[in-house]
């Protein structure tokens with residue numbers, strides 16, 4: 001823990017970094033002491049990842065100084081930062097898919113002069129894996145691993161390199177609540193050994209659980225710093241956004257219409273060929289939000305994919321607006337009026353090399369008013385882009401900026417805006433608020449309800465029971481590929497949902 005007399009382990013002094021059109025870090029001072037966890041908070045685009053990328057040598061600050069263990073540090077490359085004991089798990093992992101866990105762990109260690117002794121590496125990795133309870137098969141290829149396992153590999157990689165200053169950039173955004181809980185234990189045991197960590201998250205409860213101190217960035221500058229014990233989730237949210245966040249939404253009573261989505265006896269397999277959906281019956285009507293609750297991995301992803309044409313079903317029938325779309329192509333499903341906010345946003349979500357405007361128009365350019373015959377109407381596209389950027393508060397220098405230059409959360413907002421903007425009948429939203437800051441999360445929830453009020457059917461997959469109760473009209477609870485029950489959100493209690501999620505049938 002922090003001691004007033006102790007010398008900081010890491011100190012940033014007045015670090016500033018600009019990109020064309022934005023000051024990402026504005027005279028930031030930061031200190032990190034040995035054996036503490038510092039939570040770094042801020043809205044999407046506040047400059048958190050940029051600041052950490054400077055510390056780990058991916059970017060170079062325009063001005064300002066960095067001190068590590070009391071000495072001024074020149075960090076020009078990731079190698080420099082590694083030598084100083086700094087290691088980072090990035091917001092988007094940087095593992096090589098086709099290589100094994102072990103190969104990834106030794107990848108890029110320049111210091112080695114000889115072919116590494118894989119037996120020794122393996123023994124050492126297994127040792128670390130055991131010691132920190134980071135379970136993973138060292139011989140497996142990365143593509144075979146779940147996201148949670150990939151993250152363990154990233155952490156093992158840092159530990160193998162003996163990093164004692166760990167930077168974790170939104171490590172829990174992609175984890176299930178159980179996996180997050182496991183990670184909390186890992187972080188605590190690292191801290192107990194005297195290692196230090198900077199932990200980025202958008203979830204206030206995690207700040208309270210993981211950290212000793214908190215620092216809040218807004219528009220690139222430090223706006224608050226406090227000891228975690230002295231603050232609360234509501235106070236933190238306010239510091240970040242600069243206004244009160246209403247964790248309550250007012251919602252009109254729902255008046256459902258005709259069914260827009262009907263599933264009858266749908267079964268499907270997962271990627272490994274095992275049953276993922278078992279005889280699922282579900283109806284979503286116009287003007288209602290059906291929440292899908294469940295621990296990740298119980299068929300939610302496959303359900304969304306089957307509906308949107310991304311996964312073949314083995315048996316059963318799916319209808320959208322009366323039309324049979326079972327095993328039809330994704331394009332047919334889109335034409336039937338469906339929009340999909342996918343779980344895996346990095347591969348199917350946005351095209352990094354295209355502009356924000358083009359990404360926003362991607363789903364609608366084939367029809368009026370964005371095109372006329374074979375002609376695209378750029379002015380209309382720009383107009384629509386500006387409107388969506390405004391509505392969804394996408395923080396970007398402009399509509400022409402390439403998506404890969406946006407912050408993680410703003411890339412996600414771009415996908416959300418595109419999908420919600422293009423939706424005609426049915427919106428399938430899978431963990432839509434992952435990686436979003438509290439303000440944007442509030443906005444997404446409001447949008448889902450607004451779509452429902454306009455008469456769309458919404459299927460909303462989430463792991464957050466509070467969020468489901470707040471937003472959904474009815475909640476379907478999934479367990480091992482089946483729907484355990486469909487509950488009325490106004491009358492159900494969280495305990496019942498929790499039990500059903502764990503596979504316990506209630507009367």
Ligand SMILES: Nc1ncnc2c1ncn2[C@@H]1O[C@H](COP(=O)(O)OP(=O)(O)OP(=O)(O)O)[C@@H](O)[C@H]1O
Nearest residue numbers: 019024044045046047048049050405406407408409
């Ligand atoms: N390589 C880059 N080129 C241009 N602009 C960039 C680049 N990297 C970041 N930016 C801009 O710098 C600002 C800060 O981005 P950063 O990724 O640090 O935000 P963040 O706080 O990590 O947000 P999030 O919570 O969404 O991940 C944003 O406006 C972003 O668009």
Ligand SMILES: [Mg+2]
Nearest residue numbers: 049091407408
């Ligand atoms: Mg970021």
